[in-house]
Amino acid sequence: MSGIMQRLRLVWRSRRVRILASAIIAGVVCGAIELGLPLEDVLIGVRNMTHTRPADGTVAVVSLDDKTLGELNASDASRADDALLIEKLMADGAKRVFFDRSYTYTKEPAEDAKLIAVLKRYPGRVYMGAMPAAEDGVDDPLSMLPAPEFRPYAGIVSLAANKHPADLSILIPYSVETTMGRKPSMASVIADMKDLPDGEFRPDYSIDYRTIPDYSYIDVIRDRLPPGFARGKDVVIAPAARVFHDLHHMPLGDFVSGAFFHVIAAQTLKEGPPIDLGWLPAMVLVVPLLISGMRRGRSIDRYRVTGLVAILIVTPLILDHYLIEVEVFPAFLVAAVATFRARALDREEAVVEVNAASGLPSLQALRNSAKRNPGNLVALKIRNYSAIVGSFPVPVEARLASEIQRRIRISDRHVTVHQEGGMFLWFSTITDPVELFENLEGLHRIVQNGLQIEGRDVDISFNCGVDSDHDSVVATRLANAMQAAEEALRNDEIVCHYDSNNTNEAHWEISLLTSLDRAIDNGEVWVAYQPKLDLRTGRLSGAEALVRWTHPERGPISPDKFIGIAEEYHRIERITRFVLNDAVKSAVGLYKAGHDFTVSVNISAQLLRNADLPEMILDILDAHKLPTDRLVLEITETDRLDRSSRTFQMLDRLVAAGMKLSIDDFGTGNATIDYLRYVPAQEVKIDKLFISAIETNKEDFLLVQSIIEMAHSLHRTVVAEGVETAGMVQVLRQLHCDVVQGYHVSRPVPFRDLVAMLEPKALNVKD
Numbered sequence: 001m002s003g004i005m006q007r008l009r010l011v012w013r014s015r016r017v018r019i020l021a022s023a024i025i026a027g028v029v030c031g032a033i034e035l036g037l038p039l040e041d042v043l044i045g046v047r048n049m050t051h052t053r054p055a056d057g058t059v060a061v062v063s064l065d066d067k068t069l070g071e072l073n074a075s076d077a078s079r080a081d082d083a084l085l086i087e088k089l090m091a092d093g094a095k096r097v098f099f100d101r102s103y104t105y106t107k108e109p110a111e112d113a114k115l116i117a118v119l120k121r122y123p124g125r126v127y128m129g130a131m132p133a134a135e136d137g138v139d140d141p142l143s144m145l146p147a148p149e150f151r152p153y154a155g156i157v158s159l160a161a162n163k164h165p166a167d168l169s170i171l172i173p174y175s176v177e178t179t180m181g182r183k184p185s186m187a188s189v190i191a192d193m194k195d196l197p198d199g200e201f202r203p204d205y206s207i208d209y210r211t212i213p214d215y216s217y218i219d220v221i222r223d224r225l226p227p228g229f230a231r232g233k234d235v236v237i238a239p240a241a242r243v244f245h246d247l248h249h250m251p252l253g254d255f256v257s258g259a260f261f262h263v264i265a266a267q268t269l270k271e272g273p274p275i276d277l278g279w280l281p282a283m284v285l286v287v288p289l290l291i292s293g294m295r296r297g298r299s300i301d302r303y304r305v306t307g308l309v310a311i312l313i314v315t316p317l318i319l320d321h322y323l324i325e326v327e328v329f330p331a332f333l334v335a336a337v338a339t340f341r342a343r344a345l346d347r348e349e350a351v352v353e354v355n356a357a358s359g360l361p362s363l364q365a366l367r368n369s370a371k372r373n374p375g376n377l378v379a380l381k382i383r384n385y386s387a388i389v390g391s392f393p394v395p396v397e398a399r400l401a402s403e404i405q406r407r408i409r410i411s412d413r414h415v416t417v418h419q420e421g422g423m424f425l426w427f428s429t430i431t432d433p434v435e436l437f438e439n440l441e442g443l444h445r446i447v448q449n450g451l452q453i454e455g456r457d458v459d460i461s462f463n464c465g466v467d468s469d470h471d472s473v474v475a476t477r478l479a480n481a482m483q484a485a486e487e488a489l490r491n492d493e494i495v496c497h498y499d500s501n502n503t504n505e506a507h508w509e510i511s512l513l514t515s516l517d518r519a520i521d522n523g524e525v526w527v528a529y530q531p532k533l534d535l536r537t538g539r540l541s542g543a544e545a546l547v548r549w550t551h552p553e554r555g556p557i558s559p560d561k562f563i564g565i566a567e568e569y570h571r572i573e574r575i576t577r578f579v580l581n582d583a584v585k586s587a588v589g590l591y592k593a594g595h596d597f598t599v600s601v602n603i604s605a606q607l608l609r610n611a612d613l614p615e616m617i618l619d620i621l622d623a624h625k626l627p628t629d630r631l632v633l634e635i636t637e638t639d640r641l642d643r644s645s646r647t648f649q650m651l652d653r654l655v656a657a658g659m660k661l662s663i664d665d666f667g668t669g670n671a672t673i674d675y676l677r678y679v680p681a682q683e684v685k686i687d688k689l690f691i692s693a694i695e696t697n698k699e700d701f702l703l704v705q706s707i708i709e710m711a712h713s714l715h716r717t718v719v720a721e722g723v724e725t726a727g728m729v730q731v732l733r734q735l736h737c738d739v740v741q742g743y744h745v746s747r748p749v750p751f752r753d754l755v756a757m758l759e760p761k762a763l764n765v766k767d
Contacts, residue, residue: 017294019337019345020287020290020291020294020338023335023337024283024334026337027331027333027334030329030330036329036330040327041164041166041168042168042252043316043328044169044205044251045168045251046252047206047316047320048205048206048251048320049206050317051317051320052206052207053206053207055207055208055211055264055267056270057213058233058267058270059212059213059233059235060212060215060229060233060234060235061213061214061257061259061260062216062220062235062236063214063215063216063217063240064077064217064237064238064239064241065217065240065241066242067216067218068217071222075243076243077217078107078111079108079111079112079114080110080114080115082099082115082237083114083118085221086115086119086122088220088221089220089230089235090121092231093228094230094232094233094234094235095232095234096126096127096190097122097125097126097127097234097235097237098127098189098190099128100159100186100236100238101129102128102129102130102131102144102146102159103129103147103150104145104146104147106147112149115150116149116150116153119150119154120153124155126153126155127157127189128150128155128156129157129158129186130142130144130157130158130160130176130183131144131160141177141179142160142176142183143178143179145178145179145180151180156178156183157185157189158175158178158185159185159186160172160173160176161258161261167248167251168251169202169205169251170261171200171201172187172200172203172261173200174188174197174198174199175196186236186262186265187203187263187269190263190266191266191267191270193273197273201269201276202274202276202325203265203268204320204323205251205264206320207267209263212260212263212264215229217237236262238257238259239257240257246258248261268323272323274323274325275325276325277324277326278326278327279326279330279331281326282312282326282331283331285311285331286331287334289307289335290304290338290339292304294338300339300343304339308335311328312332316328352365355401357395357397357398358397358398358419359398360401360405360419361416361417361418361419362419363420363478365418366478367478373427373474374431375428375431375470376427376428376431376466376468377428377467377477377478378425378426378427378440378464378465379423379465379466379467379478379481379485380404380408380440380463380464380485381424381464381482381485381486381488381489382404382422382423382461383422383461383463383489384459384460385400385421385422386421386422388453388458392456400451401424403453404419404424404447405417405424407443408443411443412426412428412429412430412439414429415428415429433466437466437495440464440466440495441495444462448460448461463488463494463495463496464485464488464495464496465483465486465487465488465495465497466481466495466496467480467481467484467498468497468498469498484496484497484498512561512565515551516549516566516575517574520574524550525549525578526547526549527546527578527582528548528749529544529586529599529749529750529754530543530546530741530745530747530749531543531749531754531757532544532719533739533740533741534738535737535738536738540745540757541596541597541598541739542598542739543597543599543600544601544634544741545582545599545600545602546559546602547563547575547578547579563604570606572606573607573616576602576603576604579602580601580616582751583599583601583631584620585624587599587626587631588624589755590755590758591626591630595758597758598629598660599631599632600631600632601631601632601634602636604636605635605636605647608646608647609646609647611650614650617631617633617654617659627658628658628659629658632662632683633660634663634664634685635661635663636664636665655680662682662683663675663676663681663684663685665685666684666707667686667690667703667707676711676716683716683717683718684711684719685720685741686707686708686721686737687721687722688721688722688742689722690704691728691732691742692724694731694732695728695731704732704735705735708736717738718738718739719739719740719741720732720737720741721741722742723742723743723744725744726744728742729744
């Protein structure tokens with residue numbers, strides 16, 4: 001016995017065993033106390049929606065609806081009306097009539113007499129309901145029964161129903177105890193059930209209630225329906241008007257009269273009493289499946305997933321067709337908890353011990369190494385790793401990692417290569433840094449020839465970082481080497497050696513985003529304006545708003561630096577909003593002063609994919625009351641132009657909102673002829689790269705001339721950037737350029753200086 005207990009204790013030490021045991025306990029508790037009942041109802045409702053079917057048409061509903069009460073000019077039908085209704089239905093050939101009401105009290109004696117007379121004429125064919133009174137407890141017999149005057153001539157059926165939480169389902173009892181003894185439910189009588197089991201059942205809500213024949217009470221008693229509408233049918237009289245408060249929520253559907261639930265329940269019983277297997281069968285099937293997948297890496301594989309889908313989805317769907325109900329949520333909970341925790345454990349173990357995809361030691365194993373290594377630590381970062389792996393229909397990471405490792409070991413034998421994604425690290429046996437750099441450059445040339453993976457040639461591109469700080473712990477050296485590899489990637493170098501002197505600068509860049517937010521709030525970030533000169537009028541026609549950051553300790557910080565990082569970390573919207581707000585506010589002052597002047601603001605390509613961009617700009621314009629045509633948005637797109645893309649659609653939205661667009665840096669990147677043709681811009685800005693040598697370089701002169709002619713033929717205004725000399729102005733004037741911008745006109749200046757330049761005779765631009 002002690003041996004068995006010892007073995008059980010050893011088994012219990014396994015984290016995977018404890019994970020499965022805790023998941024099973026959670027599932028059993030959930031099933032026993034019906035904790036997941038609402039979610040179970042939702043699952044059943046969703047299954048019902050996947051295979052809805054029509055009602056069989058053997059039961060019809062006559063609704064005492066708002067239309068009827070309106071025509072009767074009453075708050076309820078009279079007993080004489082009910083008597084007339086029964087007569088009309090029986091004359092049309094109705095099989096039986098069921099009132100979804102209790103008729104607890106008598107009313108006018110003369111009208112009650114008419115109803116009693118009709119009940120006598122059709123013995124055993126008219127039924128009235130039994131309902132619980134407001135003061136009845138849950139287990140008390142139903143006390144609201146038909147009045148004694150009606151009982152001898154009308155059958156009594158239970159109208160009781162049990163609602164689940166949030167009205168996600170309604171169950172119908174087979175029979176209910178009343179103060180007059182046990183009475184069958186309306187559904188049981190309509191289905192002609194004789195031997196009634198105890199308990200309740202869930203009607204088959206896949207039966208579409210909208211296909212149940214439904215007629216208005218007033219149309220029946222006024223003979224507005226075609227003969228034979230009720231022939232051979234059981235008819236349920238439903239108090240459907242809003243005044244009766246008998247509208248209930250169909251599971252995952254609309255609000256309908258309570259009679260429809262009894263009709264659906266009746267058809268369900270006609271097809272055979274439903275069988276409720278409960279939650280244990282699914283649990284019994286799922287647990288062995290989970291046990292088989294508790295070994296490392298097997299909690300989610302195609303066999304287990306297929307098995308879970310079959311047990312939790314496919315099998316219940318099939319059983320639903322046979323009116324066999326099985327509850328799956330407790331089993332689903334067990335599977336979800338066990339699988340999630342097992343997968344988490346898989347990842348934890350994989351990170352600690354080995355890279356699960358490649359079989360190589362992981363970086364975490366390298367981090368956990370307590371020993372210092374005197375070798376140079378090399379980090380090799382494959383640029384296109386994800387693209388390579390994703391381009392194959394089968395897993396190739398192991399093969400790719402193996403090929404990379406084999407080539408590393410050509411000249412650096414016996415090294416242990418660690419891998420995580422596209423990053424490979426190893427302690428090189430080559431101690432001379434110069435020799436190591438030459439070796440890595442040789443490795444780069446070898447790999448550039450391509451690798452053969454699954455019969456395909458694969459192009460590989462990588463950058464390397466090297467750490468030689470032998471005194472630091474491995475975890476620190478690993479971070480240093482990877483940082484150097486990232487630096488090599490940014491600078492497009494094959495190898496970069498980690499320099500500890502750059503640590504402070506790296507820390508500054510890491511904290512730059514937080515510093516930038518503070519800088520905007522405390523006024524360190526401001527907006528400068530570089531004027532634009534209209535060559536036809538000789539006047540300033542606009543200015544470009546440019547963000548500037550003057551740090552209290554570091555002084556002016558290059559916009560290229562902080563804007564690039566803001567774009568990389570998706571924080572460019574904050575800067576753009578700040579510049580837009582300042583530019584629009586400044587433009588309003590010029591507009592009110594009577595200046596015919598526009599302000600340009602650069603819009604990042606990243607923001608063009610933000611669906612809220614037009615609303616953001618319009619809100620700022622509206623807040624300052626600036627017309628949209630006074631704002632120009634300069635667009636620099638780095639991606640390939642695609643007319644069906646979200647970017648192109650955004651440009652159309654901006655123009656439709658009344659804003660002007662300008663193609664910035666034309667002639668570089670993707671801002672070429674395609675842009676002139678497709679982008680709905682009113683302005684083209686020629687990049688300063690082509691302007692700087694326009695006086696001396698014939699090719700640049702001809703290229704600029706061609707751009708201006710093309711733009712003018714498409715009715716675009718042309719702006720030349722980077723104009724620094726009077727000679728450039730003269731050449732551009734000869735080429736019929738419209739506007740120039742650059743240091744010859746003015747450097748970017750604060751807004752107050754721009755205002756001063758707009759004063760009469762303040763501008764002095766020589767050409």
